[in-house]
Amino acid sequence: MTHLARLRRDRALVLLMAPGIAYFLVFHYVAMFANVIAFKEYVPFVGVGGSAWVGLDNFQALLGDAGFWAAALNTVLLSLLQIVFFFPLPVALAMLLYSVTRGSVRKFVQSVVYLPHFVSWVIVVALFQQVLGGAGLLNGLFGDGNAHLIDVIGNPDAFKPLMVVELVWKDCGWGTIIILAALHNVDDGLYEAAAIDGAGPWRRFWHVTLPSIRAVLVLLLILRLGDVLTVGFEQILLQRDAFGADAAEVIDTFVYYQGIVQGNWGFAAAAALFKGLVGAVLVFSANKIAHRLGEQGVYR
Amino acid sequence: MSLAVFDRKPDSAPDRSEGRTPAPRRTDRRTPPPRRTGRPAWMEKPKPLTRAGKAVALALTVALVVIPFWVVLATSFAPDQQVVDNGGWALWPQEWSFKAYDKILSGGVVTHALLVSAGVTVFGTLASLVCTVFLAYALARPGVVGGKPVMLMVLFTFLFPPGMIPSFLVVDGLGLRNSYWALVLPVLISAFNLVVIRGFFQGIPEELYEAARLDGAGELRTLFTIVLPLSKAVIAVVGLFYAVSYWNDFFRAVLYLDDAGMWPLQTVMRQYVTQGQNLTDDASAAGLAVQAPQTMRMAVVVLGTVPILCVYPFVQRYFAKGVLTGAVKS
Missing domain, CATH: 1.10.3720.10 (MetI-like)
Incomplete structure (x- = not known):
């Protein structure tokens, strides 16, 4: 069938697709094109097309900028903390939930732990202030008078651990969904056979559960590694001022303050582009490594 | 390129006039995975200590999620004076007051x-x-x-x-x-x-x-x-x-x-x-x-x-x- 004939046959479908295609073209592909300002001295008044090309000047300035490297270091540190302390928790919680044999209990706990995922970061930050803040619940209950027992909110040293704890509180429960699905897909016969062969709970976990959900865990780890330069823009932007830029500036907030707030458009776009390229390289390499280890990875 | 995560099956059917038989697992997708309720016969009875440990862990998890919400809710309904005396929070309002809501919802x-x-x-x-x-x-x-x-x-x-x-x-x-x-x-x-x-x-x-x-x-x-x-x-x-x-x-x-x-x-x-x-x-x-x-x-x-x-x-x-x-x- 020629393309024209197929177009005629599918004209209704093409009409249905039109708004969606227009959205992706304008807000993703035209936007992608707007990244060229990383190679320009962008002046809003003359627009993207009219601004002068400056080659790699913005990238040169970026690589020589101490603020950028400080932000990059914060980002990577925070990301590693998240991978080490956040990543295993949904797995553990999912195991715990899966081991609950009473359906009603499991459902109740699931409903409760999924909930924080749907609450905005503004509210999460407010909740944490109300519980951990100087005028909050814990200091009120256990601190004696003027001395603050818990000095977390606004303390730069506590910033990174606090970000991880907030993330755990918000998304640990939600993270169990995908693990639970993987656990449900494990053939019960394997457990039964292992039990009959005399394997106790730990050996069943080690020899049946873990190998069965390994592919999913590897997949999640790859996705997380590819995102190592992304650490929750909204969460950090909301708390950056309270903790100070030294502790709390990450690449995404750096881009926001340099570009939108201070108007160094080309410079900020260069930082974002740099981050995107490094991220893409990371996903590709992590995926390649996964293939080499015999896993399926994210894509072929 | 095909993203394995999101693509169960690549669009392989070249023309939709060719009928395709749906694979059974595709229709299976919407039925929930088999739920384990009750303990299977082969599983050993958990020790009381294990059971207690699990119960505590679950209760703690639920409490950690619920308590922050509760503090905010209780504070919003508490009388101003109680909140000021406490230093900014309340666990249980002395009396339930809707004053805060009245104020912010009145335009x-x-x-x-x-x-x-x-x-x-x-x-x-x-x-x-x-x-x-x-x-x-x-x-x-x-x-x-x-x-x-x-x-x-x-x-x-x-x-x-x-x-x-x-x-x-x-x-x-x-x-x-x-x-x-x-x-x-x-x-x-x-x-x-x-x-x-x-x-x-x-x-x-x-x-x-x-x-x-x-x-x-x-x-x-x-x-x-x-x-x-x-x-x-x-x-x-x-x-x-x-x-x-x-x-x-x-x-x-x-x-x-x-x-x-x-x-x-x-x-x-x-x-x-x-x-x-x-x-x-x-x-x-x-x-x-x-x-x-x-x-x-x-x-x-x-x-x-x-x-x-x-x-x-x-x-x-x-x-x-x-x-x-x-x-x-x-």
């Missing part, structure tokens, strides 16, 4: 912001659902003209999402700044939601589409009378995702709306609750004790949470149905 900044949020959420969710469902339906039909390149175009955006600066330039270039369109259009379709819905539509047996076509139904009619009634669960979940993302967004307003009077609730909340600015711009009110408006601040937080709490139970039961995991290769 003014918060009331207006609440209306803005509600409007953006309702309109945005509808617009997003319509556009997503239309595109997903067309892309789910095997052999549709342009289907492959369009799907690739969508999947590619997973790898390279548009950055903040380019998005800002596009919104600015379209003249959408300082208009509520800027809160909706840049995030109209989520590629993830699109892939979820498309995957679900593909799981509907091809015979149903053919029966509809033989009966003379056009595409729109097939979509509305055959496909959508079968897809209530996935539409509900994706609708919740869209609604929550519109309701929760504070940043787009900061970015695109220069006039604070236009701001939605979350943006206003950020200013008054987490940044601790005073709720009224009135100079005399600014002189009040810092703790005095704490009940009002917490009432704003409650108002920001309640709509989600209201919708959540109705949609939550669909999560388990494999709607989400259907998009992920198991």
Whole structure:
């Protein structure tokens, strides 16, 4: 069938697709094109097309900028903390939930732990202030008078651990969904056979559960590694001022303050582009490594 | 390139006139995975210590989630004096007072912001659902003209999402700044939601589409009378995702709306609750004790949470149905 004939046959479908295609073209592909300002001295008044090309000047300035490297270091540190302390928790919680044999209990706990995922970061930050803040619940209950027992909110040293704890509180429960699905897909016969062969709970976990959900865990780890330069823009932007830029500036907030707030458009776009390229390289390499280890990875 | 996570099966059917027999696991996707209830015969009875440990861990998990919500709720309903005496919080109101809610709901900044949020959420969710469902339906039909390149175009955006600066330039270039369109259009379709819905539509047996076509139904009619009634669960979940993302967004307003009077609730909340600015711009009110408006601040937080709490139970039961995991290769 020629393309024209197929177009005629599918004209209704093409009409249905039109708004969606227009959205992706304008807000993703035209936007992608707007990244060229990383190679320009962008002046809003003359627009993207009219601004002068400056080659790699913005990238040169970026690589020589101490603020950028400080932000990059914060980002990577925070990301590693998240991978080490956040990543295993949904797995553990999912195991715990899966081991609950009473359906009603499991459902109740699931409903409760999924909930924080749907609450905005503004509210999460407010909740944490109300519980951990100087005028909050814990200091009120256990601190004696003027001395603050818990000095977390606004303390730069506590910033990174606090970000991880907030993330755990918000998304640990939600993270169990995908693990639970993987656990449900494990053939019960394997457990039964292992039990009959005399394997106790730990050996069943080690020899049946873990190998069965390994592919999913590897997949999640790859996705997380590819995102190592992304650490929750909204969460950090909301708390950056309270903790100070030294502790709390990450690449995404750096881009926001340099570009939108201070108007160094080309410079900020260069930082974002740099981050995107490094991220893409990371996903590709992590995926390649996964293939080499015999896993399926994210894509072929 | 094909993203294995999101593509259960590549669009291999070249022409949709060739009927395909649905593989059994595709129809299986919507039936929940077998639930284990009760202990299987081969599993040993857990030791009392293990059981107690598990019970404590579960209770602790639930408590850690619930307590922060409770403190905020209790503080918002407590009398001002109690909150001030405590230093900014209350675990149990001495008497239940609605004064804080009366104040913030009797017109003014918060009331207006609440209306803005509600409007953006309702309109945005509808617009997003319509556009997503239309595109997903067309892309789910095997052999549709342009289907492959369009799907690739969508999947590619997973790898390279548009950055903040380019998005800002596009919104600015379209003249959408300082208009509520800027809160909706840049995030109209989520590629993830699109892939979820498309995957679900593909799981509907091809015979149903053919029966509809033989009966003379056009595409729109097939979509509305055959496909959508079968897809209530996935539409509900994706609708919740869209609604929550519109309701929760504070940043787009900061970015695109220069006039604070236009701001939605979350943006206003950020200013008054987490940044601790005073709720009224009135100079005399600014002189009040810092703790005095704490009940009002917490009432704003409650108002920001309640709509989600209201919708959540109705949609939550669909999560388990494999709607989400259907998009992920198991």
